[in-house]
Amino acid sequence: xxxxxxxxxxxxxxxxxxxxxxxxxxxxxxxxxxxxxxxxxxxxxxxxxxxxxxxxxxxxxxxxxxxxxxxxxxxxxxxxxxxxxxxxxxxxxxxxxxxxxxxxxxxxxxxxxxxxxxxxxxxxxxxxxxxxxxxxxxxxxxxxxxxxxxxxxxxxxxxxxxxxxxxxxxxxxxxxxxxxxxxxxxxxxxxxxxxxxxxxxxxxxxxxxxxxxxxxxxxxxxxxxxxxxxxxxxxxxxxxxxxxxxxxxxxxxxxxxxxxxxxxxxxxxxxxxxxxxxxxxxxxxxxxxxxxxxxxxxxxxxxxxxxxxxxxxxxxxxxxxxxxxxxxxxxxxxxxxxxxxxxxxxxxxxxxxxxxxxxxxxxxxxxxxxxxxxxxxxxxxxxxxxxxxxxxxxxxxxxxxxxxxxxxxxxxxxxxxxxxxxxxxxxxxxxxxxxxxxxxxxxxxxxxxxxxxxxxxxxxxxxxxxxxxxxxxxxxxxxxxxxxxxxxxxxxxxxxxxxxxxxxxxxxxxxxxxxxxxxxxxxxxxxxxxxxxxxxxxxxxxxxxxxxxxxxxxxxxxxxxxxxxxxxxxxxxxxxxxxxxxxxxxxxxxxxxxxxxxxxxxxxxxxxxxxxxxxxxxxxxxxxxxxxxxxxxxxxxxxxxxxxxxxxxxxxxxxxxxxxxxxxxxxxxxxxxxxxxxxxxxxxxxxxxxxxxxxxxxxxxxxxxxxxxxxxxxxxxxxxxxxxxxxxxxxxxxxxxxxxxxxxxxxx
Numbered sequence: 001x002x003x004x005x006x007x008x009x010x011x012x013x014x015x016x017x018x019x020x021x022x023x024x025x026x027x028x029x030x031x032x033x034x035x036x037x038x039x040x041x042x043x044x045x046x047x048x049x050x051x052x053x054x055x056x057x058x059x060x061x062x063x064x065x066x067x068x069x070x071x072x073x074x075x076x077x078x079x080x081x082x083x084x085x086x087x088x089x090x091x092x093x094x095x096x097x098x099x100x101x102x103x104x105x106x107x108x109x110x111x112x113x114x115x116x117x118x119x120x121x122x123x124x125x126x127x128x129x130x131x132x133x134x135x136x137x138x139x140x141x142x143x144x145x146x147x148x149x150x151x152x153x154x155x156x157x158x159x160x161x162x163x164x165x166x167x168x169x170x171x172x173x174x175x176x177x178x179x180x181x182x183x184x185x186x187x188x189x190x191x192x193x194x195x196x197x198x199x200x201x202x203x204x205x206x207x208x209x210x211x212x213x214x215x216x217x218x219x220x221x222x223x224x225x226x227x228x229x230x231x232x233x234x235x236x237x238x239x240x241x242x243x244x245x246x247x248x249x250x251x252x253x254x255x256x257x258x259x260x261x262x263x264x265x266x267x268x269x270x271x272x273x274x275x276x277x278x279x280x281x282x283x284x285x286x287x288x289x290x291x292x293x294x295x296x297x298x299x300x301x302x303x304x305x306x307x308x309x310x311x312x313x314x315x316x317x318x319x320x321x322x323x324x325x326x327x328x329x330x331x332x333x334x335x336x337x338x339x340x341x342x343x344x345x346x347x348x349x350x351x352x353x354x355x356x357x358x359x360x361x362x363x364x365x366x367x368x369x370x371x372x373x374x375x376x377x378x379x380x381x382x383x384x385x386x387x388x389x390x391x392x393x394x395x396x397x398x399x400x401x402x403x404x405x406x407x408x409x410x411x412x413x414x415x416x417x418x419x420x421x422x423x424x425x426x427x428x429x430x431x432x433x434x435x436x437x438x439x440x441x442x443x444x445x446x447x448x449x450x451x452x453x454x455x456x457x458x459x460x461x462x463x464x465x466x467x468x469x470x471x472x473x474x475x476x477x478x479x480x481x482x483x484x485x486x487x488x489x490x491x492x493x494x495x496x497x498x499x500x501x502x503x504x505x506x507x508x509x510x511x512x513x514x515x516x517x518x519x520x521x522x523x524x525x526x527x528x529x530x531x532x533x534x535x536x537x538x539x540x541x542x543x544x545x546x547x548x549x550x551x552x553x554x555x556x557x558x559x560x561x562x563x564x565x566x567x568x569x570x571x572x573x574x575x576x577x578x579x580x581x582x583x584x585x586x587x588x589x590x591x592x593x594x595x596x597x598x599x600x601x602x603x604x605x606x607x608x609x610x611x612x613x614x615x616x617x618x619x620x621x622x623x624x625x626x627x628x629x630x631x632x633x634x635x636x637x638x639x640x641x642x643x644x645x646x647x648x649x650x651x652x653x654x655x656x657x658x659x660x661x662x663x664x665x666x667x668x669x670x671x672x673x674x675x676x677x678x679x680x681x682x683x684x685x686x687x688x689x690x691x692x693x694x695x696x697x698x699x700x701x702x703x704x705x706x707x708x709x710x711x712x713x714x715x716x717x718x719x720x721x722x723x724x725x726x727x728x729x730x731x732x733x734x735x736x737x738x739x740x741x742x743x744x745x746x747x748x
Contacts, residue, residue: 060192068189074106075090082387082414088226089647096214121138132388134707134708135611135708138706141706153201165182217641238367241446245443246443248289248292251431258308258312259308261305263304272297274297279435280438281431324467334524336508336511339518341520344477352552354734357465357736361460361666361668363538364454367415371428372384372447373396375400375445384412385417386421387422395429423459424494428449455668455683456675456677458532462488463486465485470552472556479520481522484523484524486528487530487532508525509610517573542711546606555732565591580700581700585617602725610715617656617716630660635695638699641703652695652713656692658686660721666685731747
């Protein structure tokens, strides 16, 4: 999700809880040019004065940092930990400025509270708290550096006052505050109470990045703070929450998108042992049981008649047929144009025309959607791996008739999300609150989506079709015409304000004219309508746009008789970061060395920018029959300052695996409007034995502020593999997932 998508919510986001007192909320200081806001909160701060020589037992507490007497430093993370490593990256930023020892660091989720925990990449006023668009580290960078440096300054001031020495003579290293002259040392925990009584400094000096010890390219490897809990099974997810008297609910949803409940016969469901309630909710019918087994058996016995008058009854084959007709018609909305595309194509020395098909894709996180709700007359508590706290809070409040500040969200770790848990209507949160409301809050409710619910439940990456005509003029100039057909993610949501001049940016982002120096270009988009529910999927529009763009650029290079890397570099003069990442990937992959010409072996390349980060990848493949094996991937990433290099490498590997999963297998299809896939036996994800044997990740040195890493590793991998397959076999892969048999038939 691009952070741009959330800014439109600033006008609709509900105000935060009651205004904080002046003592509690000391200041909100806008950081010039960053779009971030720093809130320094010190409950109980006393005016400066000579403190006692021995520390009391209280903590030093700030909105983002808490130092306890046991010497632990806890970073309050406003972003959900969904496996992407923010519970390591965010504490690392604080630890660096604080000069803490990594063994001291802890992480916990922030409450759902704006503007204090707002995502300032979404809205500079901090009115929306959420995780997405690969913004977690980027939007917290200056904020957490300030918080760490502020806490450090207060620890130093406390030690100087207690030891009667100048603050400039006090040093901090690896969690120890010291004064060499007086041979005094103290831990953070010993000084926490005294530090809490110090005045908050108006300004603090941040470290020169050259002095970084824990973060940056030269940093030591930091063990992830969530590894132990996740490895031992002690990490709490929503499915682990147990409340007194809690019941478990599942929902029967319509088999066709756009259907509604017409009538319900719950007699047999209620007769199932363990079923306690059956209630109709906005999205279907909920069956509530004393345990999951009872609820599922009750749902199986439920009889529902659906009103299908407004339902989608086409299959994806019919939908694509309609898309092709639209792609060959008149342009609906022009997204961008320059130069003389028609004239250049008419006289092109080489001309390529291609049609690319991209299926619906499910997010398929390992943890299906789950949430717990405890509803009382004047308040509502929710436990979930929330990705979108402010919007979830607003939607839950509206559902149960409360104010947003009466809804408390306990953000738990999420077992993956890829954008699924951040949707404008908060579907699973609204479901659990609507069930709790329907039963009158008699008991807490835990809603569990099964894997089948998740795969068939919608919120897919949209079905897309790209029609591209590209050519090389007599002087080598490039002409590029692209027509994109598909559903809008933003239309009909609070994000519709982001649609400008009729163009949904998620439909065309990352297109070739944006990322290459093309002399002649024309990009258009034709929106389609369907009740099938769509949502951003890891890297959003970049996930399909990078594919068609990089495959076409590669074919243009071949038509020009030029090396694919050299051809790209020739058209990246205005994109130095693309060029640098591409050069690094090519160098590390040995691109300038002859590639062993063995049957079925090929090598391909792709480069793409998304979420402020440039990623270049070189893929080596072996094709045997209809099987593609990806043997090696060399990845170069420019994400600004590398806060936690090990996490960055892990995210690039993850993005490569996720992208390969879609390229080799991923596809949601409909027949007569009904989803054909139900579980991983049909919606296959990449298996461990299909991962590349070698993945090398190289980080481009940079002094720029950090940019995203959660999503940018995904877009380049599919085109890099497709280009390698074409080198190996001559087959042009125009549709995802890859189908070599179909490609051979098309070539014949």
